[in-house]
Structures are given as C-alpha cells and as structure tokens.
Amino acid sequence: MSAPSSFNHEGLERLPLRVFTEKAYLNYSMYVILDRALPHLGDGLKPVQRRILYAMSELGLSAAAKFKKSARTVGDVLGKFHPHGDSACYEAMVLMAQSFSYRYPLIDGQGNWGSPDDPKSFAAMRYTEARLTPYASVLLAEAAQGTVDWQPNFDGTLEEPVLLPARLPNLLLNGAAGIAVGMATDIPSHNLREVARACIHLLEHPEASVADLCRFVPGPDFPTAGEIVTPPEELRRIYETGGGSLRQRARYELEQGDIVVTALPYQVSGNRIMEQIAGQMNAKKLPMIEDLRDESDHENPTRLVIVPRSNRVDVERLMSHLFATTDLERSYRVNMNLIGLDGRPRVMNLAEILGDWLRFRQATVRRRLQHRLDKVLERLHLLEGLLIAFLNIDEVIRIIRTEDEPKPVLMARFGLTDAQAEYVLNTRLRQLARLEEIKIRAEQDELSAERAQLEETLGSSAALNRLIRGELEADAERFGDARRSPLIARAAAAAIDDTELAPAEPVTVVLSEKGWIRAAKGHDIDPGGLSYRAGDRFLDAARLRSSQQVVFLDSTGRSYSLPASGLPSARGQGEPLTGRLDPPPGAHFIAVLGEETARRLLLASDAGYGFLVALETLYAKPKAGKAVLTLPTGAKVLPPQPVADPTNARLAVATNTGHLLVFPIEELPELPRGKGNKLIAIPTARAATREEYVAAIAVVPAGGSLTLHAGKRTFTLKAADLELYLGERGRRGRKLPRGFQRVDGLVAD
Structure with a gap:
C-alpha cells in the first residue's frame, strides 16, 4: 500500500520520493513496452511503423502512385502522429524498405536505401523517395471499412487507428526485434504461404497442436538464402515454448576447385566475412587457403571466392572451421514476446499466436x-x-x-x-x-x-x-513466394585445432632437472650438449612433431600437456614450466613424453605397482594437470617406459636388494589412471620402511637382451639368460649374481 499523499497550502501534491520515483519508472517502463518496443499480435507492428504506414496511405502513396520524398512522409508522421526524433522515424521507415531486412517489405524505396554490407549506409531522407508496396495493402486495405478503433493523436486534433486490419499474420511474416525495460522480443520472419496454410489448418482444426502446425511451418524463412541448420526437433521446441535459438549457415558450391559462397546468413556483411578470413590468413591460422576474392556484383549480390592451396585440402573440414570461427554461421535468439489481444505483453507459442x-x-x-x-x-x-x-x-x-x-x-x-x-x-x-x-x-x-x-x-x-x-x-x-532459407540439418561446426594448423616440423623438446623447457628444430639434436643454467643439467627429451602435444609427468603422478609449437626456442635456455603449468607444491617434473599418440607407456612406482596407458590419455588441458598414477605412501614415480609392441615384449623389474623378475608385459592391464597392478613382490614390512623398493625397470623387446648397471660395473643378460628370471607377474623373482645386487639401472637392447 502506497503512502498517502498530502497537499500544501498552494494546492501542490506532496509525495514521498520513493513513491514518486517508483510510479514514474513504472509508467515509463509500461510506455516503452506498450508504445515503443513490442509489436502487437494483430498487425505485427510497433506504433512508429503503424503511424508511418497510415501517414503514407493518407498521403495517397499507394503502390500505383508516384514516389514522394521520404522527408514528406517523415514530416507528416512527426507532425501528425509521432512527435519523436526524425532520425529514429526515418530509420524505422528505411528498415521496412530493405528487402534484405524485411522478408516482405512494406515500403517501395527509390534511391539509396542501404546495402547488405552496410544497412545504415542509406541516403538522407531529403534524397530518397518512397511509396507503399503492394503487400502493404494487406494491412491498410480495410482500414476505412469500419474494422478498426480510432484514437486521438497526441494533440487531439486528428484521429489515428489503434491497430491496422491485417489480412495476414504480419507478425510472423516479417518478424520483429526490440528491447524494452525488463523484456525484449526477437521474432524471426516466416514464409507467407506456409503460415497461410497453417492458419487454414487451424481454422478447420481449432484443437491442432504445435506439432501439427509445424508440418506447415517447419521453421523461419529469413530474407537471405542461407541454410537453417538447426535440427527439426529443436525448431519444434522453439515453437512450443516461444523461445530458444537457431543457427543459419552460408551456402557454398565448388567451381573448378574454388569455394564460392553464394548466400550469407541474415544480417551478415560480406565485407565482415572477408575481414575475418583475411585476419586468420595474416595470423598464419589458415595455411590451406591461398587466395580470397570478393566477386559480388549486381548480377551476383553474394559471391565470395575462397581458393584452397591445393586439391588435397579437405574442403568440408575447412568450411566447418570457417563456420565455427567466422560469421559464415550465425546463431539467432528467438523470443516470441508480444502484446496480445488483451493488451498485455507475454511470450506465446506458435499455436497461441496463430489462434489469437x-x-x-x-x-x-x-x-x-x-x-x-x-x-x-x-x-x-x-x-x-x-x-x-x-x-x-x-x-x-x-x-x-x-x-x-x-x-x-x-x-x-x-x-x-x-x-x-x-x-x-x-x-x-x-x-x-x-x-x-x-x-x-x-x-x-x-x-x-x-x-x-x-x-x-x-x-x-x-x-x-x-x-x-x-x-x-x-x-x-x-x-506468396517460395522459401528462401532451406531447412537442412547439419552437424555442428568445429574449429580446426591450432596444432592441426601449425606445420608438422620435427622438433626435440628438452627438459632440465630444474624444470626448464625448450624446443629445438630437428631430431638430430644432442640434448646433453646444450648449455644449461648454473646448477642445472639435462634430464629428459622427447622427439616429436611441432603439431603434436607434449606430455609432462611430475613426481606426484600428475600429467600435463602443452602444444609443441608454443614452446620457447632452444637458442636460449628456455623458460620454467611452472610459468605455464601449475603443479602441486613441492612437486618437480621427472619426464617429457611425445612420439606417436598410438604408442603405449608403462607407468610405475618404486613400490612395485604399474600399468599401461596410452599417451593420448595423458593429455590434460588445465594448467593443474590431472592425476594419473596413484602413489602408495612414501613411493616415488619411476621414469615412464615406452612400449612399442605389448604382445611380444617383456618387462624386467629389479629391486635395490638384487631381485630380478621378468614377465610378459601383456599381463599388465591398460588403465586411464590408478595405482596399477603388482609388478614384483616386496615384503610389506620392508616396503613400509623403504628398505626395499624397485630400483629400475625396462621393457625388453622379443629376442632382446638386458644390460644391468651397478655403479661402474655392467653386466649383460642375453635372451637365453633372461629365461632364468622369467616368472609370473607379482612374484619375488630371483637373486642377481654377486656384485650386481645393487642395481641402479636397466637398459634393454
């Protein structure tokens, strides 16, 4: 309940500021909603559009009349019915004359009324001339036949129609867009013949559902001929709820190997498309495109030519990238918010709109x-x-x-x-x-x-x-006319990853003990011979292609990945990985991995557990990486071992106490993450006190040998000698010869 008002001795009403401002803002909001931004269901027009059309009919500017200066129309509209800005009124008039903005234009313009590339490039109203189109008679023909209510104009000297007696549901045919206070509207245009058939069906079957009407109105029909690629079920959901979004995509064809774009989405500029594609070409993000031309003219309003670098370029993949990264595909919001027959704004579905x-x-x-x-x-x-x-x-x-x-x-x-x-x-x-x-x-x-x-x-x-x-x-x-925007369900567009766009050059990625990273061109680099910072030295290296992802493993069992093309050059000493990644406190990097994504790796801890994992499973976009290897208390991560052929290779596991076990590596499972399976048996008491742990592991190919390193001494086990240490996974293994029971390294040959 509002506070009571009072009057002072001069008869002026006094109100609390809160009450006055609330009332004033509410009145303003309702004015913007009802008299400016939202269209009415009856004729599908906003007040300024309705007044422009009525003023032109009063001036005798029918489709058969001679053109008159637009300034004459704007002057009549402002002076008689709509006392607002002349530029806003003229822009509303221009919009109704642009065939690329209105599906069924209401005004026939003569002169410069803008272009699809720049809709606001129209000439001043003193230069252009206008008259009504034949379609405008659908709205105006019955105005003088007792079909509408009349209201006084702003100064009470004239009368104007409250609504125009539309013979067709113009609201759906030309659509509407507007922003009010606290609400907005976005109604796409539709095909006249389809909407008329739906109206006739609803006239004969008043209980028809939205799904029934969608058989006649399958989707919007924009003024431009781009494809509507939204699936039919999503379009039906839009019509059932009165809101949602849809996508329109440019149409293209191939001419002698060139890609020719012949139709653009609604309200998309060809110049803007050229700028977007050229920008990617200048940034070296489209190496598969050789040339780009705009051959649009009067005969071909839209003709953008994209020349691939060779006939080996995947055109569909390239266009999918362009659809995802440029305005060749646009998403349009749908919000069928309008003023109903009761004079109140609300969102309505298709059946409600046509029924009302x-x-x-x-x-x-x-x-x-x-x-x-x-x-x-x-x-x-x-x-x-x-x-x-x-x-x-x-x-x-x-x-x-x-x-x-x-x-x-x-x-x-x-x-x-x-x-x-x-x-x-x-x-x-x-x-x-x-x-x-x-x-x-x-x-x-x-x-x-x-x-x-x-x-x-x-x-x-x-x-x-x-x-x-x-x-x-x-x-x-x-x-009526044929549909312009074909309805074709397409797969969602996907941008080409930067790694795919970058040239696949051989690189060697080098990791130092202090966690500094760099990449050298070529695979003939000696990582150990590079210069390192004082107190730092070589730790690990991976040879791969610049288009691939580099994987890093830290001491806590977490994996990380970065594109190889973005790493610093090996001409310097690199940069710390912690500047790009975010490992846990106290963790340090222990390995860098690359090579082929199809290869398998063996991840293991010195507690005697491990499993196989695909390299691509270790990719992790977040800076914090992802947990891959679960470590028992006190355990450490062993250097990962590449596995070229899991079916024939064997795994050699040696403990610091001199026990060696060899078993087929295919006995290990392939997991995405976890602790893994037991590799070799270590007594629980000795494992808990860290008296015994796995000192080294190695993957031995079929028929290969194994070299043991114990300090400065080496000892090689031939393929036949390895048979002595062959056993089941998880067993204790056999003791190595005296002098080699302090194994600190295994190398498979």
Whole structure:
C-alpha cells in the first residue's frame, strides 16, 4: 500500500520520493513496452511503423502512385502522429524498405536505401523517395471499412487507428526485434504461404497442436538464402515454448576447385566475412587457403571466392572451421514476446499466436461485414424512399413548389423518414428520367441479394470461416513466394585445432632437472650438449612433431600437456614450466613424453605397482594437470617406459636388494589412471620402511637382451639368460649374481 499523499497550502501534491520515483519508472517502463518496443499480435507492428504506414496511405502513396520524398512522409508522421526524433522515424521507415531486412517489405524505396554490407549506409531522407508496396495493402486495405478503433493523436486534433486490419499474420511474416525495460522480443520472419496454410489448418482444426502446425511451418524463412541448420526437433521446441535459438549457415558450391559462397546468413556483411578470413590468413591460422576474392556484383549480390592451396585440402573440414570461427554461421535468439489481444505483453507459442490472430481476424471480418451491411441497409432505405417519390413524382413536385417547408409535408404525405425525405429533396432533376425506375429497382435487387449474403455470413461461423479461408488463399497466391532459407540439418561446426594448423616440423623438446623447457628444430639434436643454467643439467627429451602435444609427468603422478609449437626456442635456455603449468607444491617434473599418440607407456612406482596407458590419455588441458598414477605412501614415480609392441615384449623389474623378475608385459592391464597392478613382490614390512623398493625397470623387446648397471660395473643378460628370471607377474623373482645386487639401472637392447 502506497503512502498517502498530502497537499500544501498552494494546492501542490506532496509525495514521498520513493513513491514518486517508483510510479514514474513504472509508467515509463509500461510506455516503452506498450508504445515503443513490442509489436502487437494483430498487425505485427510497433506504433512508429503503424503511424508511418497510415501517414503514407493518407498521403495517397499507394503502390500505383508516384514516389514522394521520404522527408514528406517523415514530416507528416512527426507532425501528425509521432512527435519523436526524425532520425529514429526515418530509420524505422528505411528498415521496412530493405528487402534484405524485411522478408516482405512494406515500403517501395527509390534511391539509396542501404546495402547488405552496410544497412545504415542509406541516403538522407531529403534524397530518397518512397511509396507503399503492394503487400502493404494487406494491412491498410480495410482500414476505412469500419474494422478498426480510432484514437486521438497526441494533440487531439486528428484521429489515428489503434491497430491496422491485417489480412495476414504480419507478425510472423516479417518478424520483429526490440528491447524494452525488463523484456525484449526477437521474432524471426516466416514464409507467407506456409503460415497461410497453417492458419487454414487451424481454422478447420481449432484443437491442432504445435506439432501439427509445424508440418506447415517447419521453421523461419529469413530474407537471405542461407541454410537453417538447426535440427527439426529443436525448431519444434522453439515453437512450443516461444523461445530458444537457431543457427543459419552460408551456402557454398565448388567451381573448378574454388569455394564460392553464394548466400550469407541474415544480417551478415560480406565485407565482415572477408575481414575475418583475411585476419586468420595474416595470423598464419589458415595455411590451406591461398587466395580470397570478393566477386559480388549486381548480377551476383553474394559471391565470395575462397581458393584452397591445393586439391588435397579437405574442403568440408575447412568450411566447418570457417563456420565455427567466422560469421559464415550465425546463431539467432528467438523470443516470441508480444502484446496480445488483451493488451498485455507475454511470450506465446506458435499455436497461441496463430489462434489469437485468427480470433482477431474473425472479429475484423465481422466488423467489416457489419459495416458493409449497415451501408447496404442505409442505401436500401434511401432507395425505398426515392422509389416512392418517383412513383408519385407529380405530387412530389407540387409539394416542393408550393410548400415553404416541403420536408415535413413529404414525410406526412408518403410516410417517409427524415433521411428519406432529405435524400428526395437533394435528388437532381436529371435523376427523374423515365428509365430511373428500372435502375432503382435493379439496384434494390442487387443490394437485397448482398444483404442476404451478408446476413447469412454474419449468422454462421462456418460461413465466416469459409470467407476468411478464401481471402487467406487469395492473398497467399498473390503475395506468396517460395522459401528462401532451406531447412537442412547439419552437424555442428568445429574449429580446426591450432596444432592441426601449425606445420608438422620435427622438433626435440628438452627438459632440465630444474624444470626448464625448450624446443629445438630437428631430431638430430644432442640434448646433453646444450648449455644449461648454473646448477642445472639435462634430464629428459622427447622427439616429436611441432603439431603434436607434449606430455609432462611430475613426481606426484600428475600429467600435463602443452602444444609443441608454443614452446620457447632452444637458442636460449628456455623458460620454467611452472610459468605455464601449475603443479602441486613441492612437486618437480621427472619426464617429457611425445612420439606417436598410438604408442603405449608403462607407468610405475618404486613400490612395485604399474600399468599401461596410452599417451593420448595423458593429455590434460588445465594448467593443474590431472592425476594419473596413484602413489602408495612414501613411493616415488619411476621414469615412464615406452612400449612399442605389448604382445611380444617383456618387462624386467629389479629391486635395490638384487631381485630380478621378468614377465610378459601383456599381463599388465591398460588403465586411464590408478595405482596399477603388482609388478614384483616386496615384503610389506620392508616396503613400509623403504628398505626395499624397485630400483629400475625396462621393457625388453622379443629376442632382446638386458644390460644391468651397478655403479661402474655392467653386466649383460642375453635372451637365453633372461629365461632364468622369467616368472609370473607379482612374484619375488630371483637373486642377481654377486656384485650386481645393487642395481641402479636397466637398459634393454
């Protein structure tokens, strides 16, 4: 409940500031919603558009009239109906004249009315000329037939229509867009013939669902010929809820190996597309494109030519990238928010919009017929009086000649009404000719037949619906056209990854003990011979292609990945990995991995557990990486071992106490993460105190040998010697010879 107002001694009302501001803002909001931003369901127009069309009709600017300066129209609109800015009014007028903005333009413009590349490049209103299009008659033809309510203009000197009597649901045909206070509207345009068929179906089947109507209106139809690639089920969901989004994609064709874009999405500029593609070419992100040309002209309004570098370029993949990264594909918001027949704004679905519009149309046609019936009855009444006077012409003439006030005498003598007597007195002498009776009776017969037809139509809902259906079919035949925007469900566009775009050059990625990283071109680099910072030295290296991802493993069992093409050059000493990655506190990097993504790796801890993993599984986009190897308490990560052929290779596991076990590596599972399976048996007590742990592991290929390193001493086990240490996975293994029981390294040959 608002605070009570009070009046001071001067009679001025006093209100609390909170109450005044709340009321003022609410009034402003409602004004913007109802009188500026949202279209009305009946004629699909905003007030400024409605006033422009009505002012042009009052100026006689029909489709058959001569053009008049746009400034004349704008002046009439501002001076008579819409006292706002002239530039805003002219822009609204321009929009209704642009065939690339309106599906069915309402204004026929002469002069520069803008272009698809720059819709706001239109000339000033003193230069352009305009008149109404034939389609505008759909909105204006019945305005003078008693079909609309009228309201005073802003100064009360003129009257303007509250709504225009639209013969078609213009709201869906041309769509609408606007932003109000707290709400907005985005209604796409549709095809006239499709919408008319849906209206006819709903007229005959009032209980039809949205799904039924979608058989006739499968989707929007934009002024441009780009493909609508949103799946049918998503479009149906938009029509069921009144909101959502849809995508439109450019159309292209191949001409002698060149890609020619022939149609763009709605409100997309060809110049903007050229700038976006050229920008990627300059940034070296489109190496597969050799040239780009704009060959658009009057005959071909849209013709953008993209020349691939060779015939080996995957055109579909390239276009998918361009759809994802440029305006060759656009997403459009749909919010069918409008002012309903009750004068309130709300979001409506397709069935509600068409159903309410048909009720509006039925009321409009009923008013038109009733208006015509009233005119017919009035004319029949006058003809009846005229016929009486004609049959008694001598007496009528005598009364007129002799009486000072002939009207009351005529009324009394022949039983005429005031209107009939007035009409007789105003009749010209030439109409008293001998053949006039025949004309009067013929007109009476014609009007009587029309009266009977009008009364029959007004008295029958079925007859009224048949009339509306016939008018819908006639208008659809006259103004309808084929669909411009084909509905073709396509897969979602996907951008090409930067690693795919970068040239696949051989590189060697070098990691130092302190965690510094760099990349050298080529695979013939000696990583150990590079210069390192004081106190730092070589730790690990990986040879791969610059288009691949580099994987790093830290001491906590987490993996990370970075594109090789983005690493610093080996001409310097690199940069710390911690500047690009975010390992846990106290962790340090222990390995760098690359090579082929199809290769398998063995991840293991010195607690005697491990598993196989695909290199691509270790890719991790986040800076914090992802946990891969779970470490038991006190355990450490062993250097990962590449596995070229898991079916024939063997795994050699040696502990610091001199136990060696060899078993087929295919006994290990391939996992994405975890602790792994037991590799070699270590007594629990000795493992807990770290008295015994795995000192080294090695993957031995089929028929290969194994070299043991114990300090400065080496010992090689041939393939036959390895058979002595062969056993089942998880067993204790056998003791190595004396002198090699302190193994600190295994190398497979």
